[in-house]
Amino acid sequence: MTRTASKQPLKDSMPMKAFRSLLRVVANHGYSVDEVLETIGLQYNPLLPEYQHLTDIPTRLYSKLYRQLMIMLQDEAFGMMTPDRAPPGTFRMMCLFIVHCRTLQQAIERYAEFLDYFDQFRSSTVRRRQPISELNDKGLARLRFDNPNMPAGTDNPASEASTLYMMYRLFSWFVGQNLPLHSVQLVGGDQRLISEYEPLFDAPIELNQPEYTLTLTKDSLAMPLVQTESTLHEFLRTAPYPLISRRKTLNAGEYQEKVKAIFAHELGSEIPSAQVIADHLNMSVRTLHRHLQKEGTSYQQLKDDFRKDAAVTYMNRRELSINAIALLMGFQDSSAFHRSFKKWTGMSPGQYRQQLGTPS
Known part of the structure; x- marks a missing residue:
């Protein structure tokens, strides 16, 4: 199903579903959810039945929980974006591997190359990422950021959609403007994903799709990267806030x-x-x-x-x-x-x- 993107003013918040996904990671690793919530300054537990009506959470709290998890687990992915551990510093090295590319296409291909290289030390049988596919009859291209080596049955629509959003923000930052998306494809069929994620992507959402992808014109792949190692250093100082905030922080x-x-x-x-x-x-x-x-x-x-x-x-x-x-x-x-x-x-x-x- 496709809908036209909402043009309503944005609150600086994230979907509560995504926040709850992080809290379940806390619980699944044996940590006290209440203690972690107190650490980030939240006085209630969104996992409890009486708070199930809440639909969003301030971005600053999502960002603090995300950072807290990375510290607690010493893992920049904590099992959500990859089945294996991503030690602290992995994201920085990936960005340094990308920042000197000339175009968006080169940057996305290098992103996949970095993660494929990362994976080969963990298994002798890994499937390589195919980050870009062209829809030749429509002049469009699709970007995918999934891990083809994730075990079956680990899909979580809220966390996968949030991960896709963070990758959208990351590559938008590299080119200095929000990527001009044609549409966004999500695997889940929950209609609430439309109201929650259309304002973030500022593009129509298509549900019940075979993969989580971003669709844009093929011409957009030639967009030049405008960032340097100097600006990357500042970006990393404030991460993950720039990758999460709904505010349009990407224009120079x-x-x-x-x-x-x-x-x-x-x-x-x-x-x-x-x-x-x-x-x-x-x-x-x-x-x-x-x-x-x-x-x-x-x-x-x-x-x-x-x-x-x-x-x-x-x-x-x-x-x-x-x-x-x-x-x-x-x-x-x-x-x-x-x-x-x-x-x-x-x-x-x-x-x-x-x-x-x-x-x-």
């Missing part, structure tokens, strides 16, 4: 999204100054301010918005006192934190904690 002019991504990566440490941000982006502070002004915002506004979101996240962690949160937020004077929090939320930290039933 969207500087506020780059600033937000750096802030998100530094959650729990001192918020980077405008100078540090500018250094990361290889520009002067003055140039950074000019770009943000053109986008209708400022470094200070982005910083305030981020501090508000971070403060609310910390306030939901029951083991942290309000004074401790003030220090974590970079406030040397707790009274300044009280004033800022009330400005952000309309209530004092103490009132917010009372609302949660949590002692100050």
Whole structure:
């Protein structure tokens, strides 16, 4: 079934189905789901029956859970994208293998070559990936990122669709713009996949297909790569956020999204100054301010918005006192934190904690 892509404004969230898939990985490896949820700042368990009505989750929480799993399992795939372990650093090496390609086609072929090389050390009988196939009669090409060596019966529509989305984001980043998709093919037949994933891909979804693929014009395969090892270094600093966020962070002019991504990566440490941000982006502070002004915002506004979101996240962690949160937020004077929090939320930290039933 095909539907026209939705043009509604996007929330910075991910489908709850994908988040639950990650939580099941936590449980299947013997870890406490509740402890992991507390670590990332979520005060309820989406796997419980009373939360089954929830359909999405903030991207920052999905990103934190994804990163937490990679740390816990020392595995950048944790059994979802490959049946074998992908040690930390695998993704970085793959990107370095790709970044010097000239075109999108070369980059996708090199991606498959890297993973085929990776697989040959694990088994003497592996099937090679066929990442690109052409639909000659329609002038279209299909991209596939599946692993042909995955055991039968391991398909999970939510996790596979999310993996396909992350690969779409990755190669969109390499070419500096969102890939101009013609359509997206998903194996599952759940109609909810349309409403959940059409806004992410900004392209029609076709259900009940034999493979998970992206379809675009053959001409698009000639799109040049615009990234360098320098920009890759910054991209890796903020991953997996750029691969997950629904916000269109991939165009070179969207500087506020780059600033937000750096802030998100530094959650729990001192918020980077405008100078540090500018250094990361290889520009002067003055140039950074000019770009943000053109986008209708400022470094200070982005910083305030981020501090508000971070403060609310910390306030939901029951083991942290309000004074401790003030220090974590970079406030040397707790009274300044009280004033800022009330400005952000309309209530004092103490009132917010009372609302949660949590002692100050």
